[in-house]
Amino acid sequence: MRYEGPRSPRRGHPDTATDALARGLGWFSIGLGLAEILAGGAIARALGMRGQEGLVRAYGVREVATGVGIVTAEDPTPWIWGRIAGDALDLVTLAAAYEGNSRKDNLLIAAAAVAGVTALDAICADRLTRSTAVPMPHIGNYRTRTGYPRGIRESRGAATDVEGSEGMLTPALLKPWAA
Amino acid sequence: MRALVWHGAQDIRCDTVPDPEIEQDRDVIIKVSACAICGSDLHLYDHVMPGMEKGDIMGHESMGEVVEVGKGINGALKKGDRIVVPFTIICGECDQCRRGFFSVCERSNRNKQVAAKAFGHTTAGLFGYTHLTGGYAGGQAEYLRVPYADATHIKVPDSLTDEQVLFLSDIFPTGWQAAVQCDIQPTDTVAIWGAGPVGQMAIRSAILLGAKHVVCIDNVPERLEMARAGGASTINFSDESVIERLNQMTAGKGPEKCIDSVGMEAHATATIDSMVDRAKQAVMLESDRPHVLREMAYVCRGAGVLSIPGVYGGLVDKFPMGMIMNKGLTIRTGQTHVNRWTDDLVRRIEAGEIDPSFVITHRVGLEDGPEMYKTFRDKKDGCIKVVIKP
Missing domain, CATH: 3.90.180.10 (Medium-chain alcohol dehydrogenases, catalytic domain)
Known part of the structure; x- marks a missing residue:
């Protein structure tokens, strides 16, 4: 869990939105990785990369490892940066396979999808990097806002003579017996 | 004008x-x-x-x-x-x-x-x-x-x-009424969900009415700080289990009096039940998110009181009537x-x-x-x- 940082108007609060985005990307990574491992042959054929099934499966292992890291780590930031590095590797691999490829359409769709997820990873990594690992002092100091002008000792129990409570309390017959 | x-x-x-x-x-x-x-x-x-x-x-x-x-x-x-x-x-x-x-x-x-x-x-x-x-x-x-x-x-x-x-x-009479209708005794622990304005008033009211211990539950740091200034112990529900902490604070027995100053819009992503409530709201299967009611009913000591100043608008789902009946809890609420x-x-x-x-x-x-x-x-x-x- 990280916290909203110095440039946030709510600094000091847990940054739950970015954390949820990061964990979501982690689960996506695990799902994609498992698909690459289990259907490496089919994916390689669909991308016109016959003969590179092993590479696809290796990338799948990388995805699963990164995803597990994101989902389980206290601080997912380094793992999200790891995803971005992996995305770059994917894009380079797809670009290298473009020349003379028989399934260029599928390759371009795959590249566009990877680019989209890379953008999401980058947004997430940027937000995580701007947040902080420990809560910052929050805005406003309310430590002295007691509400008791005469002090809490004077006020504690001062209103046991409350007026107007008739009919809104526990009926006498239902009161607890003395212990 | x-x-x-x-x-x-x-x-x-x-x-x-x-x-x-x-x-x-x-x-x-x-x-x-x-x-x-x-x-x-x-x-x-x-x-x-x-x-x-x-x-x-x-x-x-x-x-x-x-x-x-x-x-x-x-x-x-x-x-x-x-x-x-x-x-x-x-x-x-x-x-x-x-x-x-x-x-x-x-x-x-x-x-x-x-x-x-x-x-x-x-x-x-x-x-x-x-x-x-x-x-x-x-x-x-x-x-x-x-x-x-x-x-x-x-x-x-x-x-x-x-x-x-x-x-x-x-907000002052609302927090006050919430505390008064708890019928606070000098031995009572009063747990208050929500450190917003009504929750803050309920804390001070419970102290004025002589509660032994007041505990406030929220996850907004400055609101928790203001709650502590008013004499409450605090639980940040983002950091720790509300039920475990309340039971720890009360020797495993739970607070005698519980006040819901949150109402129908409980935090939508903090708990699984609230997420389900949010999804149901989106498809009009439920109008309110009653997470606090469920948590209060669960953790409240038997024969305790649930006081509800928090606003509810319509229908809630999975309301734990079994807990309330079997523990003999009293519910007091109202504008x-x-x-x-x-x-x-x-x-x-x-x-x-x-x-x-x-x-x-x-x-x-x-x-x-x-x-x-x-x-x-x-x-x-x-x-x-x-x-x-x-």
Whole structure:
């Protein structure tokens, strides 16, 4: 869990939105990785990369490892940066396979999808990097806002003579017996 | 005059609207000197509470000076009087008002047939709070018409400032009633969900009423800090299990008294049940998110009391009636019978037992009201309570 940082108007609060985005990307990574491992042959054929099934499966292992890291780590930031590095590797691999490829359409769709997820990873990594690992002092100091002008000792129990409570309390017959 | 006007979900604007006029003999008009944004205004802002119409004037926490008096006021008020306006409009004469159950006044809701359809029987008219409760114009404005004003007012002494008495209109008596109806005993642990303005008032009220230990549950750091300043122990539900911590604090027995000052919009992503509630809300299978009710019912000690000042609007799902029945829990709830408590509370403010102005974090003009709704809703900038000075 990280916290909203110095440039946030709510600094000091847990940054739950970015954390949820990061964990979501982690689960996506695990799902994609498992698909690459289990259907490496089919994916390689669909991308016109016959003969590179092993590479696809290796990338799948990388995805699963990164995803597990994101989902389980206290601080997912380094793992999200790891995803971005992996995305770059994917894009380079797809670009290298473009020349003379028989399934260029599928390759371009795959590249566009990877680019989209890379953008999401980058947004997430940027937000995580701007947040902080420990809560910052929050805005406003309310430590002295007691509400008791005469002090809490004077006020504690001062209103046991409350007026107007008739009919809104526990009926006498239902009161607890003395212990 | 200028007023904060509802135009739709998340759309409140500072508009110029016609000045209010005396419509009934028992009306007065006040020039508003101070008003506030209430947590329950946020239910209207987010449009989770039905019954709002475009053009409705917001606000039910207001005070000011009487500038016009209807013919039927009969000396109860005169021009120049300084009054706080309770959020519940009361006739002062019907059976419920005479019994002190002002929030279920039988006469002040001019749309009582709609309220009766929704709730079985009518409830009181409320300022600036949907057409279910009369569709009366609210007080986040330069002027306010106060119906049944000979009964619907709280006179306040000149020795107290506007900021000290403004919250007699709602949040102070609301937190007070929530604590009083817990029937607090000197041995009691009182757990209070929500460290917003009503939660803060409930903390101070529980301390004044002599609770042994007050615990407040929230996840907003500055609100928890203010709760601690008021004498409460705190639990941050983002960091730790509420149920485990409350049981630890009470030798495994649970708190005797539990107060829900959160209501229908419990944090939507903090727990699985709230996420399911949120999904159901989206497809109209449920109107409110009752996470706090479920948690209170679970952790409350047997034969304890659940006090619910938090606003609920309609239907909740997975309400743990089995826990409530088998543990013999008592539920007390309701809109606040403001005038039942205010004479006593004015006396306590004068005596220095409490000063409700501690909760104010933002003071703005009417023109900044729309932006402050957003700031308050998003809990930004350390915002806990906004006072508007028109």
